[in-house]
Amino acid sequence: MNATQRRRHVALLHSTGYEDSPALTVQSTDGEIPQGRELSFAWLTGTVMTGLTSVLLMGAALYVSFQGQDTFSTAYAALNLAAPRIDQPLATDLTSKTSRLRPVAATRSDREVIEASTRQMVEGREIIRNQPFVRISATLATTGTSLSADIPAYDPVAILNKTQPITSVALDIASDVYGTDVDGEVAVSQSSLPADFVPVRSVSDQSAADFVRGIGGSQFTVDGGPALAYAALAPAVSELGQAGTISGVAENVTVVPKTALASGESLGRTERFLTVRELGPFGDTLLRNGFTGAQVGMVENTLANLIPAGGLPAGLRLRILYGPISQSGDSLVPYRMSIYQPDGAPGDRHIATVALSDNGQYVVGLQPDWVDFPAEDVEQINVGNLPTIYRSIWETGRKHDLDDTTIERIIGMFAYDIDMTKRITAGDTIEILEADDAGGTGADELLYVSLTLSGTKREFYRFSTDDGVVDFYDPDGETGKRFLNRRPLEGGGTLRSRFGYRIHPIFKTRKLHTGVDLAARTGTPIYAAGDGVISYYKWQSGYGNKIEVQHVNGYETAYGHLSRFVDGLGVGSQVRQGQVIGYVGSTGQSTGPHLHFEILINGNLVDPLSVKLPKDNVLAAQYREEFDQTIAQISELMARDPAPVTVAAATN
Structure with a gap:
């Protein structure tokens, strides 16, 4: 490039705003214009930090989005670290309409042991002995947790195999309940009475008449002599019309909810308040309330230094907050658990609180806002959390230590009449009676199941026929198995x-x-x-x-x-x-x-889903009297007071 070309280039650069100036420097005093050529490390550092922060925030947002979460700091929100403690009542009014308070429903979870004397044949001898029975009376679970996360997919045809009659059992309970309690074990032997045997008269006609006069009644005169009149115990025909509303099971009717909002709701948070009435291993209580085995270990390690020296007392109160682990899941996990002293215990009510951190660990947390504990166990109702009937029965059964085979049979009893894919209604209940460890086999024998859904109660009783086949029948002597399957495809669709x-x-x-x-x-x-x-x-x-x-x-x-x-x-x-x-x-x-x-x-x-279908099996008329006796015996067992249970003292 010659001198003329060089001058031309310099002129063009000057015309576009470029000029010859000293080099950039980090010294503010250098250069013709003070501060004009300074390179600021503070400005450069701020610019770089701003970029890095933006990259980190964007990366965190993308990570949370890909994980399907709605927040990145679930545990912090669960802890409510900055929230002040405010005394406030627990909302229990189901009729209140508010966006701030969720309705709360009372829950029942009773597993009791009752005793009755039963007749059993042992080596050709009739033995009367005390037999323990397990009675479960509970509301169906309104949330699905890790307890039922691994259950088999709902398949109506697979359920057919669970409704087959039982051909080999350890104990035939039908008509074996003895009417009087006995101490220990009594052997019964039968022999014919002598032909000339005449029972001694123990009550004379005169003593019987005196007894009748002594129990009271209204006297009136018949043919000049006194007589007694007694009011009938049964209601008169005129009184039947005042007995109230007669209820029944609606047939050939399709029942649909007023709205379909529940089906479109996503999982949300809910809170459970419960009382540990009989404290055994604390980990078992956690497992029954949605903690996994790994989570129980973390909670026990976290609480190791917070549990009182004397151990946890019976009657302590638990407050557990549940929430979804991700938007794509169908199970809730415990976000936070707070342990409180029993009612009336001296000292501070709050014992400890643990909460789930962002990395999946349970750490010590602060006590949440105080609420007055209700007298009964309750749980918030979140329509998005209500599970299907199928899953709710699984959740409830596992919570009460039922084995999977028994749960599958229970579902099979009702699967023909009930759409198991529908969501439950808060307050639906289940009642179960089992013979505890029948025959020493290590497995309980299911005797009775009742399921109440939306106010309609369905019951099934265990009964054995002369050929040794055991099945479950409703009070009309019909099995739950129907002539036709209402959803005949794999998974039910x-x-x-x-x-x-x-x-x-x-x-x-x-x-x-x-x-x-x-x-x-x-x-x-x-x-x-x-x-x-x-x-x-x-x-x-x-x-x-x-x-x-x-x-x-x-x-x-x-x-x-x-x-x-x-x-x-x-x-x-x-x-x-x-x-x-x-x-x-x-x-x-x-x-x-x-x-x-x-x-x-x-x-x-x-309508395939609501038409009344004939039953596939009906109890023969020859067994009706014996079956009625079985119903009466089981009903009496369900009404008995529980047997006293001794609970070992909890240790650290």
């Missing part, structure tokens, strides 16, 4: 459309929906709802691939929109209840993969 008039999703006109739509993934197995013969097995306009099965007594079922049929079946093939006959698809006029399921009775379409 998700109810998308009910029976009745609706706006057609394709044609947008009001038409009768002739069945129910149960959504499931393409390829999900479809089962025969009951025993029958296939009468239709091909494509039909609108239904796509369709199967029709003829059952006895004028019943017929139909299955539409199948993706494919099962090889080897066709018109005339006999199928058994629970046999795979096809697979879910979206053929025909369909907006997505689902099973369209119909039930017809004598050619008339009915």
Whole structure:
């Protein structure tokens, strides 16, 4: 570059604002203009720190978002470190309408031991001995915790296997409860009375008449002589009309909630207040209230130096706050647990509080805002937390130490009458009676179950017939097993459309929906709802691939929109209840993969989910009297006072 070109470039640079100046410096006194060429380390450091902070905040926000959480500091919010202690009553008014207070429902969780004398045959001898029974009376769990996180997926067909009669049992309790308590063990032997034996008269006619006169009553005269009149114990016919409302079980009625808000609610926080009435190992109490084994270990280590020297007393109060671990989960975890002294105990009521930290550890926390403990155990009601009936029974059963086989049988008893995928209602209850460790086998024998849902009570009693087969029957002598399965596909599907008039999703006109739509993934197995013969097995306009099965007594079922049929079946093939006959698809006029399921009775379409279906098994009339006796015996056991239980003193 020559001198002329160099001058031209310099002129162009000056015209654009560039100039020849001293180099940048960290000394503010250098340069022609003070401060003009200074390089500030403070400014540079601030700029770099601002960038790093922005990167960290953005990274934390992305991490929380990818984890599905709604907050990054759950444990801090649970601790309420900055919240002042304010005495406030616990909201127990279920009718109050407020956005600040959640309704609270009383909970019951009683596992009691009762004793009764039973007759048993031992080596050909009839023995009368005291038999312990376990009685459980509890409200169904309103939250799903780690107790039921690993339960098997709901499958109506798999439940069929859980309703089969029992053929091998350790104790036949039917008609074995002895009417009088005995001390120890009594052997009973029977022999014929001599033919000339005449019992000694112990009560004379005169003493009987004197006894009747002595118990009181109204006297009146008959044929000139005094007589006694007594009021009948039973109510008169005129009084029956004043006895109150007669209740019953609604049949052929579809019950739906007023709103579907609960189904769309996400999991939220809830709080449980309970009393530990019989304190055994503290870890067992935590396990029954949603703590995992690992969490119990962390809590016990955290509380090691906070528990009083004498150990935890019986009657202590627990206050547990639950919340979701992530938005994608369906279980709640304990965020915080506070332990309080029993009512009336001297000293400070608060013993200790632990809370879940951000890294999944339980650490010591501050006492939360004080509330007055209710007399009974209660739990907040959050519609987003209400589990399905299926999961709630699992949660409640495991909380009361029922084995999984017993829980599955209980679910199988009610699965034909109840939609197990529906959410429970706060206040629903379950009652169970078991023979404690029957026969020394280490497993309890289930004797009685009652389930109360939305005010309707259903009961089943254990009964053994002469052939040694044991099954469970309702008070009318019918088993829970139904003639047809109402949701005949693997997993039961998700109810998308009910029976009745609706706006057609394709044609947008009001038409009768002739069945129910149960959504499931393409390829999900479809089962025969009951025993029958296939009468239709091909494509039909609108239904796509369709199967029709003829059952006895004028019943017929139909299955539409199948993706494919099962090889080897066709018109005339006999199928058994629970046999795979096809697979879910979206053929025909369909907006997505689902099973369209119909039930017809004598050619008339009915609602598959609410129609009353005949029972599959009914107790023979010859057992009616003995079965009534069994019902009376079990009812008497359910009403007995619990036996005294000795609890070992808790240690550190």
